[in-house]
Amino acid sequence: MDIDALNAFLVSEFPQVADDFEIESLETMRLRVRLRTRPAHLRPGGTVSGPTMFALADVAVYLAVLSLVGPKALAVTTNCAIDFMRKPAADLDLIADVEILKLGRSLAVGDVRLFGEGHEDRPVARASLTYSIP
Amino acid sequence: MDIDALNAFLVSEFPQVADDFEIESLETMRLRVRLRTRPAHLRPGGTVSGPTMFALADVAVYLAVLSLVGPKALAVTTNCAIDFMRKPAADLDLIADVEILKLGRSLAVGDVRLFGEGHEDRPVARASLTYSIP
Amino acid sequence: MDIDALNAFLVSEFPQVADDFEIESLETMRLRVRLRTRPAHLRPGGTVSGPTMFALADVAVYLAVLSLVGPKALAVTTNCAIDFMRKPAADLDLIADVEILKLGRSLAVGDVRLFGEGHEDRPVARASLTYSIP
Amino acid sequence: MDIDALNAFLVSEFPQVADDFEIESLETMRLRVRLRTRPAHLRPGGTVSGPTMFALADVAVYLAVLSLVGPKALAVTTNCAIDFMRKPAADLDLIADVEILKLGRSLAVGDVRLFGEGHEDRPVARASLTYSIP
Numbered sequence: 086m087d088i089d090a091l092n093a094f095l096v097s098e099f100p101q102v103a104d105d106f107e108i109e110s111l112e113t114m115r116l117r118v119r120l121r122t123r124p125a126h127l128r129p130g131g132t133v134s135g136p137t138m139f140a141l142a143d144v145a146v147y148l149a150v151l152s153l154v155g156p157k158a159l160a161v162t163t164n165c166a167i168d169f170m171r172k173p174a175a176d177l178d179l180i181a182d183v184e185i186l187k188l189g190r191s192l193a194v195g196d197v198r199l200f201g202e203g204h205e206d207r208p209v210a211r212a213s214l215t216y217s218i219p
Numbered sequence: 220m221d222i223d224a225l226n227a228f229l230v231s232e233f234p235q236v237a238d239d240f241e242i243e244s245l246e247t248m249r250l251r252v253r254l255r256t257r258p259a260h261l262r263p264g265g266t267v268s269g270p271t272m273f274a275l276a277d278v279a280v281y282l283a284v285l286s287l288v289g290p291k292a293l294a295v296t297t298n299c300a301i302d303f304m305r306k307p308a309a310d311l312d313l314i315a316d317v318e319i320l321k322l323g324r325s326l327a328v329g330d331v332r333l334f335g336e337g338h339e340d341r342p343v344a345r346a347s348l349t350y351s352i353p
Numbered sequence: 354m355d356i357d358a359l360n361a362f363l364v365s366e367f368p369q370v371a372d373d374f375e376i377e378s379l380e381t382m383r384l385r386v387r388l389r390t391r392p393a394h395l396r397p398g399g400t401v402s403g404p405t406m407f408a409l410a411d412v413a414v415y416l417a418v419l420s421l422v423g424p425k426a427l428a429v430t431t432n433c434a435i436d437f438m439r440k441p442a443a444d445l446d447l448i449a450d451v452e453i454l455k456l457g458r459s460l461a462v463g464d465v466r467l468f469g470e471g472h473e474d475r476p477v478a479r480a481s482l483t484y485s486i487p
Numbered sequence: 488m489d490i491d492a493l494n495a496f497l498v499s500e501f502p503q504v505a506d507d508f509e510i511e512s513l514e515t516m517r518l519r520v521r522l523r524t525r526p527a528h529l530r531p532g533g534t535v536s537g538p539t540m541f542a543l544a545d546v547a548v549y550l551a552v553l554s555l556v557g558p559k560a561l562a563v564t565t566n567c568a569i570d571f572m573r574k575p576a577a578d579l580d581l582i583a584d585v586e587i588l589k590l591g592r593s594l595a596v597g598d599v600r601l602f603g604e605g606h607e608d609r610p611v612a613r614a615s616l617t618y619s620i621p
Contacts, residue, residue, distance in 0.1 A: 098263055099262075099263070129232055135273070135274075135277050135299075136270045136274035139270050139274075140269075143269050143270065161306075162269050163303055163304075164300075164301070164302050165273075165299070165301050166298075166300045166301075167299050167300075168297065169298070172295075
């Protein structure tokens with residue numbers, strides 16, 4: 086699937102959140118997604134909430150897997166490990182950079198770094214996610 | 220903090236999500252929270268979304284830590300490992316059972332199991348979260 | 354597999370480490386293993402090393418899975434998340450208590466707590482491990 | 488600490504395992520360590536064991552942290568998440584590439600990839616480890 090196909094898939098399968106995310110770039114095994122930060126994503130004090138960062142990491146790996154295996158809406162996350170390392174600034178979009186480290190017959194493993202736009206050297210979180218592919 | 224104080228803290232600090240959660244019981248180092256499942260929490264197909272389960276695990280450990288250390292809104296999650304094991308039913312509330320395994324001066328570690336109400340023997344997810352206490 | 358069969362399997366398949374471990378008890382989905390702490394397991398200062406605790410958690414879940422699916426030497430660990438919470442005392446054996454939380458067709462998830470013998474209320478580590486079953 | 492100082496520290500503090508590891512390169516926030524694979528590291532069938540891979544990831548992040556904060560033998564691992572993705576070949580040394588993602592006052596987070604020498608594009612494992620710095 087290319088960027089257009091992935092964006093269309095997001096809109097059709099996840100209409101509730103499709104507006105929040107935008108695929109920025111796609112290469113073999115790598116994908117970059119933007120979260121358009123909105124007030125609903127923020128904690129009091131103005132940082133992006135943990136569940137929002139989890140959601141961004143999750144959708145980013147999901148889309149990277151789909152780009153490789155096609156539109157399998159039933160792929161499911163089986164595991165996530167995430168380190169929250171810095172407070173994200175409220176006034177920046179968050180960027181997720183995914184690298185797929187393994188694509189097996191039944192399991193795929195992705196590695197993601199999240200950072201405020203323009204601050205790639207200071208990641209706010211890092212996560213790895215395993216997807217089970219039906 | 221007792222159950223009433225924790226519920227009041229949720230309402231004042233996290234007004235966006237306070238209605239979703241209800242503390243069911245509290246003992247030393249243990250706490251149980253209910254997620255009132257709503258359409259906004261569901262994926263197409265009708266299962267509770269991964270970010271919603273993450274949010275439930277996160278708030279449950281947070282409240283269990285606050286019950287022990289008092290109202291420190293600035294406690295932050297530094298790490299989470301979560302296994303998603305079964306699909307949650309859409310028509311059941313989700314229950315989170317937390318046990319605090321360690322409460323140190325600067326770090327607290329909580330272990331959580333999530334299950335559909337009445338199905339404690341078939342957890343839908345298990346997570347551990349580390350909080351940094353300021 | 355019962356305790357005798359599991360111990361025999363350990364000796365035949367893992368002769369290098371079989372002497373270190375002893376299965377203490379086995380019920381459906383639960384198993385307890387003892388690590389006979391030796392000088393080779395210790396760090397300077399006299400605490401059990403991290404790799405030794407990892408090895409204990411790993412073998413404990415492996416044996417619990419085999420007790421349910423039979424002697425499949427080719428089951429492999431795909432993921433582990435471990436929290437090290439307290440220093441283990443050098444002069445106590447370590448006990449691992451496993452609970453299998455999920456046994457699917459291709460993946461099994463186990464939850465383990467490690468503690469010094471007699472100190473179950475103060476776990477030194479907690480881990481979850483996923484095994485892929487061939 | 489530079490490479491010579493780190494190697495000397497390994498020999499003096501961890502004499503049992505210092506011969507297994509060799510620091511290959513060191514830059515700010517990055518370090519590469521080699522595991523000299525020996526029969527004691529192998530499982531039946533000839534792949535490097537999980538505990539050995541854990542030990543390599545752990546020592547690699549430890550040394551990378553010490554290179555930044557100086558010889559603090561009391562830094563301890565508080566958390567590790569590791570994905571095992573491919574079987575390592577028995578006849579190759581394993582290489583660990585560490586990047587330190589966060590160095591705070593009390594916590595450091597490192598990200599490690601392990602691969603057989605010459606096969607950097609096919610990692611056998613990926614881990615993140617958190618160290619508590621005294």
